Amino acid sequence: MEVICSYCGQLTKLVQGSKIYKVHNKPYSKKYFYHCQDCDAYVGCHRGTDKPLGTIANNRLRKLRKSCHDSFDKIWKNKHLSRSKAYKWLASELNIPTKQCHIGMFDEEMCMIAIEKSNQYLSNIINTAEE
Numbered sequence: 001m002e003v004i005c006s007y008c009g010q011l012t013k014l015v016q017g018s019k020i021y022k023v024h025n026k027p028y029s030k031k032y033f034y035h036c037q038d039c040d041a042y043v044g045c046h047r048g049t050d051k052p053l054g055t056i057a058n059n060r061l062r063k064l065r066k067s068c069h070d071s072f073d074k075i076w077k078n079k080h081l082s083r084s085k086a087y088k089w090l091a092s093e094l095n096i097p098t099k100q101c102h103i104g105m106f107d108e109e110m111c112m113i114a115i116e117k118s119n120q121y122l123s124n125i126i127n128t129a130e131e
Contacts, residue, residue: 001050003043005036007058012036014050043104054104064111068103071118080125093117 003012015035017028020042028044034052035042041058045051057065076086091101094113106114 001052003034003052003056005039005041006056007039007041008036010036010038012042012056014045017044052104054102054106061108061111064108064115065103065106068106068111068114068118071115071122072103074122075118080122089121090114090117 001014004010005012012034015033017026017031017033018024020033020035021028023029031047032045032050033042034045034056036056039058041056043052043054043056046053054065072086072090075081075089076083080086081089087101088098091098094101094110094117103111103114
């Protein structure tokens with residue numbers, strides 16, 4: 001599979017996580033990633049495949065995606081909604097099809113909106129519980 005870096009247009013390389021993280025005993029060391037050596041942008045692969053989990057991300061976008069998961073995942077991990085209903089809710093809030101609601105596909109703007117919507121949802125639950 002060919003994955004082109006969306007930042008510089010270069011062809012990425014399929015590498016093990018130890019090439020990116022420079023540590024061999026971390027959980028990511030044996031997983032595979034598409035890595036742009038020019039930009040240090042990368043994306044992980046689905047377990048046991050060379051299929052990317054999302055789009056190539058630079059450091060800033062990776063941090064935003066992590067923050068997005070940190071906010072959004074509380075909705076389903078704390079059982080406010082099931083995981084599938086949480087993704088349906090988020091897709092509706094973002095005005096995108098549920099099948100396209102994958103944080104690994106989000107750009108910076110979409111991440112920031114999803115974080116805001118998730119935090120508002122959680123805040124409303126807390127405010128409702130206090131009433």
